[in-house]
Amino acid sequence: MIGSGTGSVIFDPLLPWAFVAGLGMALAAFLALALWRGLSGWWLRAMAAAVVLAALANPSFQREEREALSDIVIAVIDESASQKLADRPAQTAAAVEALEAAVARLPNTELRVFRLGDGEGNEGTLLMSRLAEALAEEPRARLAGAVLVTDGQLHDIDRAPSLPAPLHVLLTGREGDWDRRLIVKNAPAFAILGETVTLTLRIEDQGAAPPADRAELNISVDGGEEMTFVVPVGEDLELPLELPHGGINVIRFAVPPAEGELTDRNNAAVVQINGVRDRLRVLLVSGEPHMGERVWRNLLKSDSAVDLVHFTILRPPEKQDGVPVNELSLIAFPTRELFLEKIDEFDLIVFDRYKLRGILPALYLDNVRRYVEAGGAVLVAAGPDFASAASLYRSPLGEAMPGVPTGRVIEQGFRPAITELGRRHPVTSGLEDFAPQGEGGESPAWGRWFRQVEVEPVSGNTVMAGIEGRPLLILDRVGEGRIALMASDHTWLWSRGFEGGGPQLELLRRLAHWMMKEPELEEEALQATAEGATVTIVRRTLGEGAREVTVTAPDGSKVTLTLEEVAPGRLEAVWQAPEMGLYRLTDGELDAVIAVGPAAPREFEATIAEPSALAPLVEATRGGVARLEEGMPDLRQVRAGRAAAGRGWLGITPRGAYVTADVTLLPLVSPWIFLMLAGLLTVGAWLREGRR
Structure with a gap:
């Protein structure tokens, strides 16, 4: 609207102020001379x-x-x-609607809404950064107040801008809200197999929680069966843990949801x-000296x-050469110590061209079988003796x-x-890459071997073949252990590099890792890795055909993904996770878990609505907090400088901002009047001085 005009007297000098000042000084000097005379x-x-x-000086109006x-x-x-918990969305929507109506009732006032x-x-809730952005978009001279509709949980209070008007908080949530949270306070990134590592956990209740001394804690490794423990609430828990295998061990801790808590996301x-592995x-x-013995060693x-x-x-x-035992420089084979007392200390036992000679009694070899069934590796x-009556x-x-x-x-x-x-098995998959292809690209150009013991497979997986496709390398699981x-x-x-050699070192390394149950060498495995929000799901299998994986999001929603075969025995899918949190994957046979960002994002570290973080900023602007x-x-x-909040009301300060629509400038005195006055006063001074 157009307001009434306002007037003021201004000076618009006809000459620069410096000249006017100089002239004034000169006139003052002449006056001083007149006084002196x-x-x-x-x-x-x-x-x-x-x-x-x-x-x-040209005075003007x-x-x-x-x-x-x-x-x-x-x-x-x-x-x-955190604002999507319980009935907070409804509270927020109702508050925005009421705020719009309240501002509409005020004269000459507009509402700007920023979400x-x-x-x-x-990063969490960057509330102050958004407020600063909003202030930058609006003229500060017109700002009569700012209102935050929030649960009070923010993570950038240090970026709070200065405000020329009151700041108010409309707080969502309820006084009776409470939440239970699981915190991992200490967890190492690496641990040595066979040694105990200690993790520090804490189960913490926030808000108006009902009295509780203990709670259940479920622990699972690599998506396996959960183990349940009853632990105290509100105390640090020292959890000793021994990793079951080498490589990445995914350990999931979970507390069952309690009735009435805000969310189970944390x-x-x-x-x-x-x-x-510290040492393998x-x-x-070795049953006897031969050309390959030193190579193995x-x-x-x-x-x-x-x-x-x-x-x-x-x-x-059985060797009878007449040499007394006390004159031999050889040591006796410590069979009892190795195969009865200390067999469990070995991670892998290799029998290289060994045959039955009565050195190892049947009891000892039976103990080796039990060692394998209990989780060992052989x-x-x-060699040729494997086909004889002295065969192992x-x-x-x-x-x-x-x-x-x-x-x-x-x-x-x-x-x-x-x-x-074998092309699908992780032990031999891709071994062809360690040698150039042969003629026609049908087989790798590895060096030849010249002896093979004919065997009939009875179990396991034949991953390498020799003469006329006969089994050359067979891998099998026996009980909890493995045998090759x-x-x-x-x-x-x-x-030795004969005819170009072959990947013996790589093959032995993979064999050892497969026998040690390294996850990356498992035939059947479901794994997922996350880089930012991009999740790569990998399913390794000896079977054929497409697979589907069901992904359960942190909010309970599910999505089914189809995996595509990218290499023999390896199926993959790349998926964009919609939010941070803990995702569970299953294909009906195997399960896995993956955390996109932290399992409990920063938004859920504190979920109880409370204004303590914003209170100093609100008080500094004389604003208020309303639940x-x-x-x-x-x-x-209310007028500026007065309290802008009270019981049941919040205040804004009108700024009276305006824009100048038109300016009229008129000389205050006509130049002719100035000329006439100056002339009359000068003549009057001459006449007075002349008479005297």
């Missing part, structure tokens, strides 16, 4: 000088026509994740700990993480063998090949 008309001369200076501007009230609406979601990544946490203890038993000794115990049987009991590198298969260990010798040893050149199943049968003793030719559960307060206008 005693001229009686000096005061008339002073008045004439003042009129001249006033004329040069300025009249402005002003257009009044409306006052602005800023409302920042918090729509972050705020979750910050990027795990009731779970996922910890990923990389299991590292290997027992290598050198391969195992080349890895500084391997503790190797190697025995070669040089003088079997690798059998078969004829011992109690034969019950765990995945292949039966037919009694035939084939001695002719052949190139080991990966079977169709290599039906040839010519692997050493690859290490919406008590009703929407009235909105009224």
